Amino acid sequence: MKKAIYPGSFDPITFGHLDIIERSARLFDEVVVGVLANSAKSALFSTAERVNMIQELVAKYPNVTVDSFDGLLVDYARQIDAQIIIRGLRAVTDFEYELQIAQTNRVEYPALDTVFLTTSLNYSYLSSTIVREFASYGGDISRFVPQEIIPLIEAKYQRGQ
Ligand code: PNS
Numbered sequence: 001m002k003k004a005i006y007p008g009s010f011d012p013i014t015f016g017h018l019d020i021i022e023r024s025a026r027l028f029d030e031v032v033v034g035v036l037a038n039s040a041k042s043a044l045f046s047t048a049e050r051v052n053m054i055q056e057l058v059a060k061y062p063n064v065t066v067d068s069f070d071g072l073l074v075d076y077a078r079q080i081d082a083q084i085i086i087r088g089l090r091a092v093t094d095f096e097y098e099l100q101i102a103q104t105n106r107v108e109y110p111a112l113d114t115v116f117l118t119t120s121l122n123y124s125y126l127s128s129t130i131v132r133e134f135a136s137y138g139g140d141i142s143r144f145v146p147q148e149i150i151p152l153i154e155a156k157y158q159r160g161q
Contacts, residue, residue: 002027004084004115007034007073010050011043012153014131014145016123018057020088023117025061032080033058035068044132044156053149074109085114090124 006024010017010033024031033054037047045053047068058064069076077085085105087098102114119126131144135153142150 001029002084003030003032003080003082004028004086005032005034005073005077005080005082006086007036007069007076009036009038009043009128010054011045011128012050012131012145012149013054013057014123014126014128015143016088016090016119016126018146019120019123020086020117021058021061021064024086025064027115028084028086029063031061031064031086032082033064033066034073034076035066037068037070044153049152053152056148057146072108074105074112077105077112078109083111083113085112087114087116088119089116090119090127 004024004027006017006021008017021031021033035047035050035054043050051066051068055066058066067080073085085102087102089095089098098114098116102116105112105114126144131141131153134141134144136157138157141153145153
């Protein structure tokens with residue numbers, strides 16, 4: 001059984017992330033989407049909100065579950081007995097950072113391998129940061145995220161207005 005973890009901030013999840021999840025679900029027996037619960041980082045969505053959102057969007061994949069983790073990814077991977085970390089690579093600019101993290105994680109936990117999936121070309125420009133930036137100015141984000149979560153994102157920027 002190949003159990004993989006797809007970790008990230010997912011603040012919010014985008015079509016790029018969902019594309020990686022769909023492809024990972026075909027490649028591995030079990031995929032755990034691991035939402036980083038980092039209280040130091042000021043996130044748009046709470047950890048529970050991000051987990052719930054993703055759970056709804058991946059409900060169609062029977063081998064995909066969603067969870068949150070705190071602390072080091074290697075510790076969480078050990079805890080859930082995952083042998084593979086999945087990361088998406090958009091462009092060469094992602095590579096250096098991702099390589100460093102993958103190698104550090106492997107030093108800490110040699111049984112753990114990182115598998116990189118190249119992001120589909122139509123999403124190679126996309127990031128959660130871009131989605132937040134666009135939404136904060138009232139831009140159309142329908143090409144970036146699923147319809148179901150657009151009202152949730154927009155609501156975050158309507159508060160206090
Ligand atoms: O979506 P992101 O923000 O690019 O995801 C980054 C993530 C969550 C994969 C990374 O920050 C992470 O694994 N954080 C947990 C702490 C850790 O293990 N860091 C890597 C070792 S230096």
